[in-house]
Amino acid sequence: MYVRVFAAAWLLVCAGLSLVAWGFEAPFAYDPVGPRAYPLLLLFLMACGSLWLLCKPHGEPTPPFDWPMARRAALCVLAILAYALLFEPLGFVITTALATFALGLLFNGRVLPSLISAVLMGVLLYVLFDLLLDVPLPLGVLRLLES
């Protein structure tokens, strides 16, 4: 069932992207194929696959939708998304501590141990990557402390 929903959605995506791809035209013909044919071919094949998945009879019954699981997954995505968005403005140390704390709680960690491991991770990973391994990471707000 879920596969069919996905296949239907994907079919729509293919249709939309085909419209976009139709507009790819090169000012001169550099090669006989041009930039349009290959993506259109891929989209056509994908659409065929989606149709197959949509129409093929599925024997197994649909398992009920797992709402608590979906809620946790959504929370987890939100935490990682916030992590990604705040990574530069707030800096690595602070966002890492916050995000790893949130994720720790989400994965059934107890509050105090998660907090300790989160702060340690923020600081230690910064030292490891930025100072020891020379991978530049944003300092963010902590830059104020530097000057």
Next chain:
Amino acid sequence: METLNFLMQGFDVATRPTNLLVALFGAFVGTVVGLLPGLGPINGVALLLPLAFALGLPPETALILLAAVYLGCEYGGRISAILLNVPGDAAAVMTTLDGYPLARQGKAGIALSLSAVSSFIGSMIATCGVVLFAPLLAKWAVAFGPAEYFVLMIFAIACLGGMVGDKPVKTLMAALIGLGLATVGVDSTTGVYRFTFGSVNLSDGIQFVVIVIGFFSVSEVLLMLEKTHSGQKAVKASGRLLFNFKEFCLTFWTMVRSSVAGFIIGTLPGAGATIASAMTYMSEKRMAGESGKFGDGDLRGVAAPEAANNASACGSLIPMLTLGVPGSGTTAVMIGALTLYNITPGPLLFEQQPDVVWGLIASLFIGNVILLVMNIPLVGLFSRMLSVPNWILVPAITAISLVGVYSVHSTTFDLVLMVGLGVFGYLLRKLEFPLSSLILGFVLGEMMEDNLRRALSISAGDLGILWGSPITLALWAMAALMLAMPSLRWWRQRRRGKLNEAHA
């Protein structure tokens, strides 16, 4: 003779102190990643790839690191399989069947040491195979033109459809999605922007690291939410820690047979370690017949899949090094790593970058010895890592993933894109689309389009060039055969079912 000289040159490269250190580090990290349930070689390689790049390691060192991680994962997967009954990576599923019963019988030490040796023998035989066959294939592959390459990639994708899992349509769809993602960005022939939706950040395409980490690390984190098997007790490795001579003799030929079979399966583009271990386990079980205790703790049942999965891991380097076509999801990531260094894998690699190729091959020998030495005495240490709780492990994986993505371009855009792709990958995995074929598609994508268009430019638009030479015809036939495999299997099963009904 020539090969031997090159191999010695390779050992020169591989025994440089930094490279040895990197191999040691990679072997250790690989074993740890491999034994953690859920994290497989692709995750390990994906996490270390941006790091290797950001550290400014030279290409041969980076490749040695990734290869050591790859091999280490194949070693590590067996530890959790035997002690926890949870496969550390997909290829170790077969090892649980006999490994866990053995551990329950108090023979965990024997199973662990014997499987380490079979992993070692598997990798060694396969690495010798690489030394013998890779240069030959590379010489032969120079004759490949763009049309041949295009059809070869079709064959690789057909292999995926025919061999990975039992859902060929989903596998092919996943590969197509990968191919489609590769078209994002500026078209290299005409300079037309495709699917960038006006974003500057997408103009040179989706970054490889973003794809790999999004699809494998982020989606893995989300999947791990469901697996809360923490608190499961590992069986203590007690009793005899080393196998005896008799047990070694019993399993020796199993190891050799499985290694050869695993190597051959590994060299097929697309078919990887999972298939190799399943096939060898089944055939050993059939060969042992009544005398075996397969399923209740037969040592051969541990030796066969372990030898095979390591052998196929090494074997899958052959298509990668000689043709530039990955033999497995993990080698697809390694090809991506090479392209980050502006090195195009393919037949010319052997002539243009002998240091990279032979250094890598020599480092396989060295890495193997390191892993064997590391794995037998340190197995207690590794098994203790199984008790790291998820609430420490998962945040750490997330943080390292973000660092990895950020280190490539230092933009928030890539981070957000990574999260988006991670969610998409999570949905795909929930719907049972195999993501390893998506990665393969992404890596092949650009090459495939370039070769198709180059071929058609040569022929001035005549499609006939795609089946004009004997090589292309043979490849088309092989691809068709691969695509027919699932229906053939299905037909045979149905017939057997009918026969059984008739007998009953």
